[in-house]
Amino acid sequence: MSEQHDDRLQVEAAQRDPSRFADLYRQNFYRVYTYVVCRVGDRHQAEDLTADVFREALAGIRKFEWRGVPFAAWLLGIAARVLADHWKRSGREAGTPAPESGAAAPAEIEQSAMLFQLVHTLPTDQRRVVVGCGEDYAQSGIPLPPGRIVRTGRTQLVRRRQRTTQQPLCHR
Numbered sequence: 001m002s003e004q005h006d007d008r009l010q011v012e013a014a015q016r017d018p019s020r021f022a023d024l025y026r027q028n029f030y031r032v033y034t035y036v037v038c039r040v041g042d043r044h045q046a047e048d049l050t051a052d053v054f055r056e057a058l059a060g061i062r063k064f065e066w067r068g069v070p071f072a073a074w075l076l077g078i079a080a081r082v083l084a085d086h087w088k089r090s091g092r093e094a095g096t097p098a099p100e101s102g103a104a105a106p107a108e109i110e111q112s113a114m115l116f117q118l119v120h121t122l123p124t125d126q127r128r129v130v131v132g133c134g135e136d137y138a139q140s141g142i143p144l145p146p147g148r149i150v151r152t153g154r155t156q157l158v159r160r161r162q163r164t165t166q167q168p169l170c171h172r
Contacts, residue, residue, distance in 0.1 A: 007071045014061050021058050028072050029054075035079050040086075049086055053079045 010027070013020040032053050037046035056078050064074060 008066055011061070011064060011066065011071055015064065018058060018061065021061060024057075024071060025054055028075055031072050032075050032079055035076055036083065039083055045086075049079075049082055052082045056082065 010020070010023050014024055029050070033046060033050045036049045036053070037043060040046045040049060053075060057075055060078075064071075
């Protein structure tokens with residue numbers, strides 16, 4: 001089965017039963033989040049705007065018409081509108097024009113989304129080492145876990161290396 005066919009089946013299922021939208025959300029979250037964070041540059045704003053994108057998509061899923069392009073293209077179109085609205089609002093509030101788009105290329109967005117997904121599949125200890133320490137979380141665009149305390153990067157890295165070297169990388 002092709003990816004496009006799988007997309008179509010998932011969309012049709014979500015159109016019949018909106019609770020099935022969760023599958024589409026999981027499949028496309030990192031792609032949309034990467035698109036937004038590359039344009040906004042602030043992790044917290046990107047999280048809020050990504051939530052707005054999926055809220056609009058869920059509200060409009062019944063109106064979605066399959067035209068042979070990936071479902072993600074529809075989501076990115078919504079994301080572009082949400083971002084445009086965000087920049088208009090923030091420009092009005094601050095009295096400044098919307099910034100020029102320093103947009104990442106689609107290939108970069110796909111690569112970043114794939115990287116986020118792959119890192120997310122790692123076991124927790126390995127993911128912590130890969131993601132990095134302290135302020136590196138904010139740089140990576142990966143949301144901090146709830147209750148996370150930011151320590152100095154060097155201290156945290158040393159502790160993580162110690163923990164991961166004491167445990168086997170493969171869990172059998």
